[in-house]
Amino acid sequence: MIQAPATSKAVRRQHDREIVSLALPAFGALVAEPLFLMVDSAIVGHLGTPQLAGLAIAAALLSTAVSVFVFLAYATTAAVARRVGAGDLPAAIRQGMDGIWLALLLGAAVVALTLPTAPWLIDAFGASDTAAPYAVTYLRISSLGIPAMLVVLAATGVLRGLQDTRTPLYVAIGGFAVNGALNVGLVYGAGLGIAGSAWGTVIAQCGMAVAYLVVVVRGARRHGASLRPDPAGIRASAQAGAPLLVRTLSLRAVLMIATAVAARMGDAEVAAHQIILSLWSLMAFALDAIAIAGQAIIGRYLGANDAEGARQVCRRMVQWGVASGVVLGALLIVARPLFVPLFTSDTTVQDTLLPALLVVALSQPISGVVFVLDGVLMGAGDGPYLAWAMLLTLAVFAPVALLVPVLGGGLTALWWAMTLMMTVRMVTLWLRSRSGRWIVTGATR
Incomplete structure (x- = not known):
């Protein structure tokens, strides 16, 4: 009765050390x-x-x-x-x-x-x-x-x-x-x-x-x-990467649609949107560093035929994602009086920016889960599912975002649509992770 929690705690510490040792250098490289x-x-x-x-x-x-x-x-x-x-x-x-x-x-x-x-x-x-x-x-x-x-x-x-x-x-x-x-x-x-x-x-x-x-x-x-x-190996690499290419193109389409919608709202809105997008991307680097650690660790566990180890590290990384999202969101809110004037002195842009920025801060725990599970499924080689999930997300997001200016919504409404997009991604990735279908062990998938 006493040993089990201790063992569980030791396993968590081991996972934490692995995640930190891989994620911190990855974050530095991403920012550089x-x-x-x-x-x-x-x-x-x-x-x-x-x-x-x-x-x-x-x-x-x-x-x-x-x-x-x-x-x-x-x-x-x-x-x-x-x-x-x-x-x-x-x-x-x-x-x-x-x-x-x-x-x-x-x-x-x-x-x-x-x-x-x-x-x-x-x-x-x-x-x-x-x-x-x-x-x-x-x-x-x-x-x-x-x-x-x-x-x-x-x-x-x-x-x-x-x-x-x-x-x-x-x-x-x-x-x-x-x-x-x-x-x-x-x-x-x-x-x-x-x-x-x-x-x-x-x-x-x-x-x-x-x-x-x-x-x-x-x-x-x-x-x-x-x-x-090796022609066969090169073809295999291309085939493995094709679904991830679809995923990436779908994600870029989401960002392009969001920017196009903001541009239709006016100069102040698109300027504020660009500032928020820059901050959103910076926070994405921190969360993506954890996802990169997930890719490497999950792939290694599955290659070693350790399905239970893969499940455990997946759960721990989700906890890391949520905690990181909470911290990043809180920093965004607390530090906004310091960094907003660095981007713009235009009070109209600042007034447009602040409520949308609050939406972004509140959505960071969702982003943390999305990035981590994205990395887990990539590490598992589950590219086809990631491609279909991102296409579904694009199909949900596009009409909602395009309706924002039609219904008289502003930049804050657009970033609520972006939060909806991240929520759809979280749901699709969470369902996949819960199903266990991504757990395919062995040296190749």
């Missing part, structure tokens, strides 16, 4: 990545408004192109972690190499598509005549770094699957520092202008990819894993 664009914006902004506008348009296209392929990290993490759990490190690294080869092929295809269509893409975004030339220049040069960034995604997935989130943190910090130094040197020292910023970013991205490849190649040689491309 957006700093690339911040550095570019700060440096290019001093060149002039047309250059900064061109950078903004090109960066939006580039970030979309890269984020669409985030499945390279997620699917690779799950597959590698299963092999690690099964005790087969050579096969784990071999699985990771398939993801890296897929990343190179996809990156080459994106570059081949972007280079000739860059002017059309920039024009489709409505760039002004003064900003368009700078946007085209930045887009064409920076697109050359897309293969490297996709390799970074896939290699990050390999290391996460190997239960290593520290190396991605170190590489991200190094890449950020090199990117900043190169941008200053090439933009101002060499006088290359916005082209120098693009080249600096490409060089930094390629350096990050090389650093990852060195780590992966060393691991492959140490464990006798082949580095050659």
Whole structure:
């Protein structure tokens, strides 16, 4: 009667240590990545408004192109972690190499598509005549770094699957520092202008990819894993990633619809919406770090044929998600007088922002559950269910959001619709986790 609670407490402490050891470095790496664009914006902004506008348009296209392929990290993490759990490190690294080869092929295809269509893409975004030339220049040069960034995604997935989130943190910090130094040197020292910023970013991205490849190649040689491309393995990686691609596109559609609806409300509303979305994304990094830990840990347990261990860590991670959401929501409310003036001094925007911000704060525990269960199911390789669940969520959200301005609702009503979207996601993911159908043990799903 006394031993059981002690054992349960010990298990919880073990899970907590694993979650923290993986989530904290993952959070650092996630936060470091957006700093690339911040550095570019700060440096290019001093060149002039047309250059900064061109950078903004090109960066939006580039970030979309890269984020669409985030499945390279997620699917690779799950597959590698299963092999690690099964005790087969050579096969784990071999699985990771398939993801890296897929990343190179996809990156080459994106570059081949972007280079000739860059002017059309920039024009489709409505760039002004003064900003368009700078946007085209930045887009064409920076697109050359897309293969490297996709390799970074896939290699990050390999290391996460190997239960290593520290190396991605170190590489991200190094890449950020090199990117900043190169941008200053090439933009101002060499006088290359916005082209120098693009080249600096490409060089930094390629350096990050090389650093990852060195780590992966060393691991492959140490464990006798082949580095050659395996067509069957590459096809399998693509098939595993396809459902996650559908999920990602559906989620981006939700965000695009929300921004489009806010834009129809007026300048103050869309400005306030952009601020809230930035804060929402920042909090998502913290919650996504826990989800990344979930992907790696769940995959390992399932690969080791430990179904009960997977259930236990899933329950513990949900508790982490709820607690993290409560803390983030409380911080958002308490700190709002401090950070809101940093974003805008316009009282109209502030007045529009504050009630919607309260809705976001209240919904953070829901977001915590969503991110954690999303990571758990990704770690289990349950991509098809995640795709269908996100399509259902989009089908529910889209008409509700589009009706907000028709019914006279404002930005607060729109963010209630976003909360509905997250609630639908939570329900679909919770039902799946309760069913136990995601628990498929073994080295492969």
